[in-house]
Amino acid sequence: MKIEDEIKQAAFRDDYQKAHVNLIFTANWLQQQQSGFFKQFGLTLPQFNILRILRGQHPRPATVNLLIERMLDKTSNASRIVDKLEAKQLVTRRVCPSNRRAVDIRISEDGLALLGRLDAAMASQQFGVQNLTLAEAAQLSGLLDKIRD
Amino acid sequence: MKIEDEIKQAAFRDDYQKAHVNLIFTANWLQQQQSGFFKQFGLTLPQFNILRILRGQHPRPATVNLLIERMLDKTSNASRIVDKLEAKQLVTRRVCPSNRRAVDIRISEDGLALLGRLDAAMASQQFGVQNLTLAEAAQLSGLLDKIRD
DNA sequence: GATTATTAAATGTATGTACATATATTTGTC
DNA sequence: GACAAATATATGTACATACATTTAATAATC
16 A cells, blocks of 8 residues: 555655655554564564574573664663563573673573474565565665665 | 664575664664654654644644544554643643544644744754655655555 | 444553663772 | 772663553444
């Protein structure tokens, strides 16, 4: 559906405004698709992202700082997202022996198993970006990088 | 900065994943830019968006349903965002005479004045999308529409 | 016209975002 | 080694998101 119809707006001031609105709208759209998917597994999107970072580190631990560095949203509160994952026993949290200010966070066996099930489910799930050709996806990345220059 | 460096990830599985992450990241980046800007005026981004819809309706009222229809994020809670605007006396809220279930929401004189100041400030503010050429912005919109097909 | 269904908005609860502040630990400096 | 500065994380608060439930008014059906 064209963006004008999605938000029931007749027209945009110019193509800049249209692209801007379209970008925000499409990102929300994608995230909502994903959220619904992860919900089946009892995870939110930020929780999934952190879990995936922890799997990338496994079996080495990650600190909160490392999580923040790698998260898409730097200002979100990694500490409290880890709280939720810990409550579900998907991660473990232990004071780092070599630096007692820091906390070593590791994905648990349960967490690894859950991500395994998610991998399988995601493989059979087409997310929106795949409506593009690979060349178009690359082109899109180029345009997005230019926006943030 | 390239997206790989922004989130300190060495590489992506393919250009689909890269475009997907880049899209979410860039949308967040843009929204944070805007948030900082609106904060100077005591508004959050959703509050500004609702205020702008109300100006579009002015002097006719809008209902909560109409606001939701036109909002970028359909699932957000328009009712409570209007609460905040009402507390700042930027909008008025009155039971609709012809349908007492509905509520007529209108932008106040204060609200119009605030948007007026924002218009002026925004005119002298370059937001990220303007790093693109107009043709690139149009191309971006086309790609985004295709994602949501 | 009483009863049920639908609609419009508000409210409740859990989670996340954004930002400031607090607490504990480590590092640097005298 | 005492004391200040820096670092790592946690906590507090306001706002927003996501979704279920509630309340009130209107519409539909018998």
